[in-house]
Amino acid sequence: MNRLNGSRLRLARARRGWSASRLAREMNVTLRTVQRWEREEVDPTDESVTEIARLLDFRRGFFYGEDVEHLAAQNVSFRALSKMSAGARDGAISAGRIGTEIGRWIQEHYVVPTEDLPTLTGYDPEMAAGVMRARWGLGDAPIPNVLHLLEAHGIRVFGMDPNIQHVDAFSFTSKFGAVIFLNTSKTGERQRFDLAHELGHLVLHQEAGAATPRATESEAHGFAASFLMPRSDVVAQPLWRAGMQTVLHAKGRWRVSAMALAHRLRELGMLTEWSYRDLCISLSKEGYRTKEDFRPIVPESSILFKKLLGSEPARSEFMSLAEELGLTDREFKRYVFGLFPTSIDGGDSVGKLSREGRDSRDADSQTPRLRVVKG
Numbered sequence: 001m002n003r004l005n006g007s008r009l010r011l012a013r014a015r016r017g018w019s020a021s022r023l024a025r026e027m028n029v030t031l032r033t034v035q036r037w038e039r040e041e042v043d044p045t046d047e048s049v050t051e052i053a054r055l056l057d058f059r060r061g062f063f064y065g066e067d068v069e070h071l072a073a074q075n076v077s078f079r080a081l082s083k084m085s086a087g088a089r090d091g092a093i094s095a096g097r098i099g100t101e102i103g104r105w106i107q108e109h110y111v112v113p114t115e116d117l118p119t120l121t122g123y124d125p126e127m128a129a130g131v132m133r134a135r136w137g138l139g140d141a142p143i144p145n146v147l148h149l150l151e152a153h154g155i156r157v158f159g160m161d162p163n164i165q166h167v168d169a170f171s172f173t174s175k176f177g178a179v180i181f182l183n184t185s186k187t188g189e190r191q192r193f194d195l196a197h198e199l200g201h202l203v204l205h206q207e208a209g210a211a212t213p214r215a216t217e218s219e220a221h222g223f224a225a226s227f228l229m230p231r232s233d234v235v236a237q238p239l240w241r242a243g244m245q246t247v248l249h250a251k252g253r254w255r256v257s258a259m260a261l262a263h264r265l266r267e268l269g270m271l272t273e274w275s276y277r278d279l280c281i282s283l284s285k286e287g288y289r290t291k292e293d294f295r296p297i298v299p300e301s302s303i304l305f306k307k308l309l310g311s312e313p314a315r316s317e318f319m320s321l322a323e324e325l326g327l328t329d330r331e332f333k334r335y336v337f338g339l340f341p342t343s344i345d346g347g348d349s350v351g352k353l354s355r356e357g358r359d360s361r362d363a364d365s366q367t368p369r370l371r372v373v374k375g
């Protein structure tokens, strides 16, 4: 029998935001015992491993795998880092590390698109957005489905654990490729913008020595706005000095929030500072800072997970293979939360956010095709 991998025990514990003392308490052992397990000075008994797995909600096999790739906090883009507690940040980074394991594993077992992501460090955000559109053959047209687009270019998108609060999205590159975690509790418009924002981080900020956090945030924001609403397409629309009703009717073209469109119009000089402020006040009064009551879009869903989990026997096969990762079904579901309707073990929370049947509505002939072939 292999020895328990101490670094995986630490990872599983951090994933739940548990300190070593908490684990010791729950296990009814001393802190020193947990520390010695984690340093691999002592191997826990079989019964202890079963109990650890139960408490931390992993399969026993998880604790006997190879080391999991590390992610340095400074390499992960957190939009709201300051609002996070250390435990929450550890939890998110741990989710990120496990996400890379899932991504790597999918890549090893299936033929999926390879990553097509240039490094554009130092580019002006608008220019970088133009380069990405050209590279991916998008022209100036609105993007029907950002999530499908990213997946088709080899970027792995995971849902964020609903327990991780205050974070819209975060992204990082790992040895196996680029990864984005998305908070799927926001509006569909916000989720698209967040994905484009993280794409901005991935192309602009992955090299060392990037700008200050504040500057990188504003660059990623500028990238997202330009990527979703290209200058040439926006200025060609009758939106000069647009009022609230015009903006509400126009936002559907780019599938963005009313606020994001208003901001873009201001940025492109199509609204004066004065009329922009008026517009923001009117939109705020109507609740458009957090909601999109007028013709809201359906949130996008993952085409990759649809192919892997969307029908039998692919799903059963995928889930039995996924046991190799050492993740319980419940833990696995957290990584597709809100991106795909799952009822892997009879279904609980995730199933309630069902998006079944929505794919056909939000799919579009312009969506690049994603091929998943088992290898």
Ligand SMILES: [Zn+2]
Pocket (backbone or CB within 6 Å): 077, 078, 079, 197, 201, 216, 217, 220
């Ligand atoms: Zn950001």
